[in-house]
Amino acid sequence: MRKTLHLPCLLLDRHSSNADFCGREDILERLATELLPSNHIVTDSETSLRQFALCGFGGIGKTELAREFAWRYRESFDAVFWVVADEIAKLDNHFQQISLALGLENSSECKSQVVSREVVKEWLSNPREDISAPDEFVQPGQTGPEATWLLIFDNADDPMILADYWPQGSGSILITSRDPMAKSMFTRRPLGLNLAPLSKQDSITLFNHLTSVSNEPEGDAARKITDVLGGVSLAISQMAGIIRRQELTLSEFLELYANHEEHTSLYETKFDTNLITYRHSLSTVWAFEKLKPPARQLLELVSFLDPDLIGEDLLMAASIELFSDGMQFKKSNYIEARSELLHSSLLYRDEQMQQISVHRLVQDAILTTMDNEKKELMFGQVAQILWGDWPSAMPKPSKDPELPKPKSTGGRLHVARWPVCASIYPHVLRMHQLWSSIPDLAEATNLLFAKLLSEAAWYQKERGRTKHFDGFFDTALSICESSTHADQQALLADIHFCLGAIAMDASDFDASRDHKEHSLDLVSKICKELGTEDERLYLAYAELGISRIQDKRYEEGEAHLKEALRIRKALGNYIPRSGDANLGWSLLAQGKLEECNTLLLDSLAGREKALGKDDRESVRTGLILYALGNLRAAQYEWDESFQYHQRAMCHMLATVGEKDFYTANISHKVAEHFIRLHRNEEAIAMINGALDIWSVDPAAHKNEIARTTFLKGKLFEATSKAQKASIALRVACRLRKEITKEDQDSKSLTMKDFDEIVAFWAR
Template sequence: MSDASTDRSEVRFPCHLMPFGRNRSFFGRKKELTDIENALCPARPEEGPEEYSLLRTFAITGAGGMGKSQLATEFVCNNKSLFDAVFWVHADEQSKLSEDFSSIALALGLVGQDSPEATDHVLTRERVKMWLAHPLKGQSTKNRRDSRRDSNEEGPLASWLLVYDGADRPELLNVFWPLGGSGSILITSRDPLPWTASLDLKPFSPEDGAGFLLKTTKRGASKEDEEDAITISKRLGGLPLALTQMARFITNSNLTFSDFIRAYNEREKKEAMFKFQVDGPNAQANYGHNLASVWALENLREGKALLDVISMLDPDSIPEHILTSFADTVNLKEYPKSIKAYSVARTELIQSSIVGGNARTQTLFIHRLVQDVARLRMSRSQYRETFDAAVRLISSVWPYQPFTWRHSISRWSKCADLYPHIIRLRELSKPFSPDPDNVAGDFEYAKLLMDAGCMPQVLAPRAGGRNVISEQEVDAVLAELHHNRGCIATETNCPKDALRHHGIFNTMMLKEFEGRPPGIDWRLGISWNQLGTAKMINELWEEGEDCFRRAILAMHKVDNFKQVWISLPVVNLGQAYWLTNRCEKALIILTEGLSYRQAHFGMDDKESFITGRFFHAIGNVKATQGHMEESLDFHRKALLHYKNTLGNNHHRTADICIKVAEHCIRKDQIDTALTLLDQALRAYGDREAYKPEKARAHFKRAKTLRLLGRKDEAEDELQTSWKLYQEIRPKDTRPVRDLIDDDFDKTVVFWSR
């Protein structure tokens, strides 16, 4: 290296390389600033840094959005006069570290501005490290080389501060770490593990968060504003980025604090708030993050499913045995089923500061807003699957007792540890309603709530001031149990049981909602729809129609009503019209209902099986009207939709296989018809509940075999269908030869016809 290529004029000190200036909205953190100053600032700066022989290092750790970079910036701005040189380095990627070290080398005159050395990142990195180890002040490169030959000619040493910002992968710093010297190093990182001296940055207190919010929004300090600001601060968990983002959202949307609190309770508006971009004069200091991106949850490789389940639990103390004891029973893709897989997932979450851990108590904790963002990223079906997984994990370790005298105190302590998580699940169950296709999940949740609800007098004083399960909530669970029992009876062809349980469910909902609007609660509308299905399977056609109409009217009163919310009562009402020979009326309501679903979910809707029910019903109406090719088209769509949403072995898929098989028989595609009927029988299996459906399938299979000339097999099938029919309709004494398709169709539930 020639002297000409590197000699530069004497560097002017102070030399401060900062990518941004002071944040005028910075608030509080006085104790934290004092702790950093005590760790990094020379106690006697007038004596010069040469009095200190060791590097002073300090790390600010914490989750994303906690304000680590903002605190580091404030420290630098307050204390930069104590240092001859201040260098801010972006440490989240190796390429950024290399670029910033090259900029430092240029600023210190360690390489020439336009020299080839300036583009050699390895060379500039090593020269900066050498300078930091021996920071001679006020000499060119040539003089520095000469000074090494004669230590007596060395000049004064420069004091320096180096900030590694965003060092979430500490291993990247290894080759960029100074070789020695007496400077100060400040690190910001989400990883709390590798630092010897550090500060774990906590959220604002409710009062400090409120003060920050009032300052940022420039609102008056009226008593109402102060109280609302404290409420918002608590709801946001004191997270500085959240408070910053919501303050900008409030200002840009011209909301009052009370307006914001109301809007924050709605999922759709909350999602928009979380995606709102923080901008303004300090946007660069915030790295352009918002709450939907700052934790980079989409980058998780091993811990995503674990985080999703954790987002359903109480955030303050999550016993790890909940997450591991019965992990193999969780039906959630990518959830860690072994201790080894759990350890890998847990480590990723902790090193990202997404969750924290206490090794002594073997518990985890997480910020509520991280949970909120994790849940908002889920689709409706993912939300329910994750909720069910959390219920399964809690229920598996909950100490249920036999139905005896329950006065033993032996389980109280264990119940008290789990109780906050049940309260949390109760709160998070509000976005969805009982699901006829998830009776097992609904039942397990209801069972857990029922058992926990028997212990409020025991758990209340142990719940740390939390709300306990009230008598009204136990009533709600009882209503849900009747709903679930009714759904089971409906699905298993028990019409009288279905009518009894859905009748009780509907009566309880009428009592609960008497004289008050439903708000966001769907249960009254659901109860009318379910009672309608019970009436229909008991062949009370007019009463069933009336229930479906009442369901539609009740749903229209729900806040922020959407047409797709009434899909089930609409398709049920359409089928009721079809069954009573009002095909034109049926076609109008079914076509309109289908169009709303396709507009909302798209033409390739896989949100649930309900669109398939519309295809099925319209196909039936078209067949009755004599439009057989159109009927076949809709029935084929229903078959494809059921296969894509429910799978090949669901009873609804089997039902539509039979409808398509009828078309194949009509079109003389007998082999295809036989294949579809065989598929239907495999799906029904040996389950007693589907006896009517199996009788119908065997009867149609006998007809198909007869068309193929396989008379003996056809006779066997006919006798099988006759035996099943006699078990279903023992009072019908007609011989099997007198029975027709319509007789068997009438034995199955109306939506399966």
């Protein structure tokens, strides 16, 4: 069915334009010439993609210029998207927000950030005003209506990370970056400019606008001040803020400023062959020493958080918690401190979204004024606040921890916690950037931070990332391995548990086994010392049982999973989970069909009793249905097998959507049924759907791609499509050779050979 998108769509970082923007009219005209759809005529030798990069040092005004262009010309585009591009995790989050805002996915489908990224790129490359439109709606010789769009990558200081987010086709892309190489990324000729400081006239215009200068003597002082600030828009804006806040005349400010002992180091510019570098005494420019103590404390706190989006609920709660000395710091103190910083142009506030933002240069500057002791104290306090708000995926530790506890525990795979995790994650990124630069952190602070990193990395796994976790696991492991803290063993067990599950999903079965064995050893030791059995021990046995089944050590897998279920049932309030399905796979592999049948039917009935038929709590019911379908196939009850697999398909679509790898698994299985029934067109549709899902992250799903491509080749072969069959089989065999190092041709291989290279629950 035709699906109309939400157009026009405006997704910017702020809900209003900057009323104080002045100057740069020549640059704005250049941007309009390069990026507006109506101003660009495509030749046969050019791509229809329009792009331009604004490069220059921090504070020169790149972001404000891009923001002004977006607001001024927003009606020239059907869609405008603002994407913060300094971290991969932020790029992923923004692309997911674009998918939701456009209506490409709804909230129930929007599970995997990797999938959302590809969905958005696909639309940007072919920006139809509606999707899934039948061909008969398009007239001959026409391609249907296309939407115009502007995509802004802000703060792309490492432009290479944009490669996975760069669309093809038509549209306009504007980049802001400190790296001048951004002008030549993804294009045959440089497209962009190195942004120079404001001209003298634009500097004076901006300064006069911000300070409301009206008489000639003050105008002369304004010229002197803007001269010494060198046309740096951020410095001009914030000096004007200080003048307003302290109610100084320009002459008074200039007199005070000229006498400052660090004035000579205010502004120094030097050039090299590739990059303009800008250095100045930031403490002089922003006069932090003039701030009242509450404002200074608030600014120090902000310097440890993500600069782009700081929720005021978090900021206010953290301020009251950190800076209360008895009854001194109250909510009213926070509001007063915030006002001082806003009036000084050190912070920006989005009143509609109740969010604060700060320039990265201001963060860097305030950090340079803090000694190591203060940095260590603040880092530890902020880590505690973020950890206290984090909804943990891991169960409650076996041993009561000495360190503070998170907001909640035991939320693994629970999608309801994702919005809270998403709001905290950017701050974890910022803390991770700072961690290596702060020496001598206390052991307890380091380990608490490692806990936060481990949880944040697992959250990224739940959102669809398979291999790259922003270095969080590496840092957490390095902290753990050098720690002697009482909580160290429990955290190490969690990290190995997470890495084991992640490696299994990525078909790295050897690494998965090693991590799971290590995790079980650690948890068993802790529980033995305590004389208890708990949720963590259950999970450790269940995960190792999965690896044993994958290794074809079915009896051991059965034993581990039965031990896991015994522990889980003893804890009370038992609801069947995926562990029951995995035990069913072990029994099925050993030919224990009756025991398998009883287990799976009881498990399905148990979930239906607790959660209702075809619940949407998680994919666990779908996994049980999947296993039942395979059991019925082993019993040659093909109709019932097909029914269970179709139910599993419906369940996966309803819980994780049409782009998830669980959906791809069952699509492959349903395709096998269609082939058996000679419903070949439907089989091809299912196969192609599965391959589309795997291909979103081909490096992580090479095994699955090889297997499903082999099935596709066999179907082509059976339907006398020799050329297509040859290509598909050749690709499948090449991929299998890369995985197994075995060189075999398609005639000597069977589906069983390809089944063995994927996780057993996908067979």
